[in-house]
Structure formats: structure tokens, C-alpha cells
Amino acid sequence: MSKPGEPPGAPDEELQSERFRKVDELVARLPQVEPSPQFEAGFWARLARAEEGAGRRTILRYLRPARWLVGAGAAAALALLLTLGDPALPEQDWTIVADAESFDLLREGDLELLSALDVLEAWNGNQDI
């Protein structure tokens, strides 16, 4: 036996390896813990739940870019509306049109005819009075 603090000699090593061998033997002889009878059924049920959950997550994953797409589309439409809504005509030529016919005339750019129409409409009004 070596003294405390000294490196172990051969007999100590032998003694230690014998003790370790016995420890291994005790651990090896432990009875096996067997799975319960419900283990396999529990596994298949758990797997089914996991697969179902994964399916839902996959759908959400596909929908996530679509949500962005809808948002981006809405933002683009708003930007387009603001850009096209900017009056192309000089401010003084703005005309509020009340019916489809006048709108068509406005689109065709025949402003002269349109203002003549306004005069005619005003005159008709006067006639009524």
C-alpha cells in the first residue's frame, strides 16, 4: 500500500482494478427495466400526434409568405392609387363629372365640348326657372 500523497504502486492498481471490476459486475447484473405493455401503442399515438402537428405547421409555413404577399399587394395598390390619383390636369381645369357620358368626354380630353355642355346644362336650369 502506498502512503497518502504518493502515486499508487502496482498492488494499489491491482486492488483498484479489482474493485472497479466488481462495480461493473454489480451494474451489469442489475435487472433490465422492461417497457410497459402500453409502450408500443403509446408510441404510435405519439407519432400520429407529431405528424398531425407537423402537417399544421407545414400549412402555416405555406400561408406565411401568402400573408406577406397580401400585405405587399395592398401596399402596392395603395401606392399606385396615390400615384395615379395625382391630378394630371392643371388645377383650374378640374371638373366634377356627374354622369358616365361626361366622364367619357373628360377621358377623351375634349374639354371644350365639356364646358359647352356645362353651359347648356346651366341654361336648361334657367329655363326651368
Add this chain to the structure above:
Amino acid sequence: MIDADAELMVRFREGDRSAFEQLFHRYTPPLVNFLARMVPERARAEELAQEVFVRIYRARDRYEPTARFSTFLFGIAHRLALNELDRAHRRREQALDEAAAGRLAAAGPQADEAYAGKRTAERVDAALEGLPARQRAALLLRVQEELGYEEIASILATSTSSVKSLLHRARETLAARLEEEIS
């Protein structure tokens, strides 16, 4: 050259579900046994074992036979067991250490020979439970599953010299705690 179980896993990856079932039946007993000695609750150990197989099942498309199948399986099991122990908090581990020490004292050797074997098993179990998780895992994989140092190192994500050191410390602690059984 891949081992036969890794080959089964490759067959499963290619669509053969019966290959998975073979692996499931082959590995359920050692896996449940390993996890039951890694985590304190038996029911939880079974849930973790089921979770290991669920993960293997769902990872089949990504499986590459770069190591033995048992390394892959016990590697997942070991990580899940450590997560479980972490989740159970350190203070609970402390309580378990005390409980294990209590059981160790309570399960002292008795004169009655009929109970000797059972008592010894209880004392060894209690002593094992008191070991740090990595030492316990290393010892169980080495002694009960008879895995090599390199494979244990892969499972524990460490070096072979670290595995030898874990085993040495585990055996030293158990030898001290089980003095009566080994003398």
C-alpha cells in the same frame, strides 16, 4: 461499411416501413432500460424513449449512415435525458441526491439471504442515481450496452479520454458507496 441497423435505417429512408419496425422492436428494451436509469420517473423515461423513436421516424429523410445506428439512437436519448434533468431543476437534483443517499442507507444489507439480491440491486440503483448524469450515462453505455469508448464519446459528444475519465470517476464513487457489496 455500415452496420446492419444503419442499413435498416437506410431502407426505412427509402420507404420500407417494416425496417423501422424492426429497429423499433430491437431497440425498445435497451432504450427504455437506459432512460429509466437516466431520469428519475419511470413514466417519463418511457415518454422520452417514445420521443426518441418519433424523432428517428421523422428524421428519416435526412438520415445519413455516417455512424453506427446505436450511436445515433443513444445520442438522441442522451440529449433528451439531459434536457429532462435540466428541466427538473438543480434543486430537484439536489433533492434526488439526498433521496438516493437516503434510499442507499435504508437499503442496507440485511441478514435475510432471500432479499439479498433485491437489496443489492436497490443499493446499486440508488448509488447510480446519485452519480452526475454524464458519469451515469457513460457507465450504463459501457457496462450494460457494452459500447466501445469511441462510440460512447460520440454519443456524449466528447473525447475518448474524457469518457475514460468519466468512467473512472463513476467507478470510484460507486466503489466507495457500495463498499459492503464489493468487499
